[in-house]
Amino acid sequence: MSAQFAAKRLAKELQKINNSLPPGIELVSADNLEEWLLDIRVLDNNPLYQNQTYRLKFRFGQSYPIEPPEVVFVKLPDRPIPIHPHIYSNGIICLDLLGQQGWSPVQNVESVCMSLQSMLTGNTKNERPPGDEEFVRANRLRPRDIEFYYHDNNV
C-alpha cells in the first residue's frame, strides 16, 4: 500500500512536471519512479552562480512523500558542484527541508528545486562548509542518515 502510494504520488508529479516547470528547472531523466535527474540554474545576477547549470539527483524511497527523498548534487564534466557554505564538495546538501524534521508531505520535487535555487541565490560567500575535506573523506553514511545541526537561518 505505501509503495503504491509513493508510485501514485510520483506518477502525478511526473505528469505535472511534463506539462510545465518553473523557470530555471529542467527534467533530465525520469525513466522510473526511483531515481530522477534534474538541472537547475540560478536566474538572478548572483556572480557566484551566474551562467552555471547544476545537476541534481533525486532518489525516492517507498515511504515518499511521508519521508523526504535523497537529494544530492552530481558532479559531471560540465556540471560542477556549486560552492556554498552548506553544500559539501561531494554534493551532499545540508538543508533542513531535506531532513526528517524539516520535511513535509506537502513538498514535492518542484518545491525542493525552488528551495535550492533560493538557497544558492541568497548566498554571498564563495567558500565550502568548514571541515569539508574531513567530512568528505570520513563520511560513510547515506545522505538520509546524516544528522545535520541546522543552525544558520540566513544562508
Next chain:
Amino acid sequence: MPPPNTPEEGVTAPTSRPTSPIPYRQASPQPSSAIACASRGDSALEIDYQSLEYIGPVDDTLLCPVCRTPFHAPITTPCGHTFCAGCINRALEMQPTCPIDRQPINKTRDYRRLPLIIKDQLDRLKVKCPNTGCDHECSREHIEGHYERRCEFTLVRCPDAQCSKRIARRDALAEKGCMHRDVSCQYCDEAVTVVELDTHYDRSCSGATASCTECGATMVRHRLEKHKSQDCPEGQTRCKWHTAGCRVAEKRRAVWEHERSGCMFEAIGRLLQERAEDRKVIDDLVGRLAGVEIRTRRREQRRERRPETSPQQLGPALPGDMTIPDSSPTAATELRPIEVPAVFLGENRVWGSPEDYMLAQFERMDTQIEDLRKKMLEMDANQSLMLLQTNARLNEQLAELASKVGVLNMHTTWLMNMQRQNHTQQRATTTAGPVNPGMSRSGDAGATRESPENPIRYNGSGRRNSDGRGENPPRL
C-alpha cells in the same frame, strides 16, 4: 500519538469511532457498514480512491496536499487545513505537526467537522469505473455501489467454495461450477482454463475459424497466413513480370486480370527467362570444361610419373650386360629389343584405357563445342532478326518523315509564290492610284467607268490563282 493512529490506518471504519460524538459522523458509519455487509457477500475488493480517473478538470482546492488527488474521507486540522484521513494519519506518524503550516496537532479529537458543501462538491465529481473493460461513468458517490454490486467486470470469489481464485462477476455463475478447472479445447486439444476459453478462441486457438481481414473469407486460423500470402484476391501483390520492368502493384485480383489481358512486359520477361536458362546451360558447360581440364592435368602428371618408373625397370637389365663385357654395346642393343616388347605391351595395356578415356573426353568436348556454336548461331540469328525488325520500322518511319518533309516543302514554295503574286498586285494598285483623281474629275461617267474596271482586275487575279493551281500538279 502513534499507537492511537495505528488502528485508524488499518481500517477506515474505526476512524469514525473516535469521532462518534460528532452527530455528522454518526450518520456516516451506517452506510459504510451496509456497504461492508454487501461486499462480504461477493467479497469484492475495495475501491482505491487514489487511482480513480476523474472526468474533466478538478478544482485545485479539492486536492489533498499530500496525495494530490481529490479528498477521500477528508479531515480538517485545528489550524484549518484539510487532508485525506489516511494521508494525515500517515504524516502524523512521522511528525505530529501540520504538513502545511507546522502547527502542532496533539490528538485526533482536535479534528474538525468538514462543511457539507465541500462534501457535496466531492461527491458530484464525475469518475470512470476502475475496472478494465467497463466504460461506466457516474458521480463519485455512486461509483462504490456500481463497483460492488452492478459492475460485471468486478472480480468476485469463484462460485466453488474450495477455489480461492477470483473471477469477473459476469463469468461467476453457480451452475457452471469452478471456472478455473482445466478443460481441453475442442478444436486443438490444448489445456485451457474455463475463464481463458473465450480469449483462447479469439486469439491463439489454431483450429478455430477466423476471417481474413481483407476479403472476409472464413477459414481455419492456421491456414490464414498462407491464404494472405498466396490466395487472397484482395491482398497486395506485384505482377509476375516485375523483374522485366512492370511496375503494376495492386490487389491480387486486378493483377491476375492484368496478367491475363497481356502484360506489356511479358515478351521481354520471357526473353529474359530464356536468356537466364541459356546462361545456366553455359555455366554448366564451363564448369564441365574446367573439370575436364583438371582431369587432363592430372593425367599429364601421371604420365610424367611413369617415365620415372621405366628407368627403374631398365636398372635391373644393366647387370645382365655385365655378363658379356667384351661385346657390351652389341649385347645392349640385342637385349633391348628383347625387353622392349614386354614393356611396350604392358604400357599399351595401361595406356589403352587412358587413351580411350581421353578420346571419349575429347569427343564429348567436341560435341559440347558444337552445341555451343549452334546456340551462338541461334542467338546471333535472333539478334539479327530483332535488329532487322527495328531497322525496318525505323526505315518506314524515316520514309514517312521524308514524304512529309517533301509535302511541307511544296506547301512552303506554293505559299511563297502566292505571296510574290500578292506583292506584284499591290504594286500595280499603287501605280493606278494617281490616275483615279483625274478620272473622278471627269464626272459621273468616270465613276461608272471605274466600277467595271475593278472587277475585271479581280477576275484577272483569279485567273492567275488558277494558273498557280495549275502549276501545282506537275510539281506534286
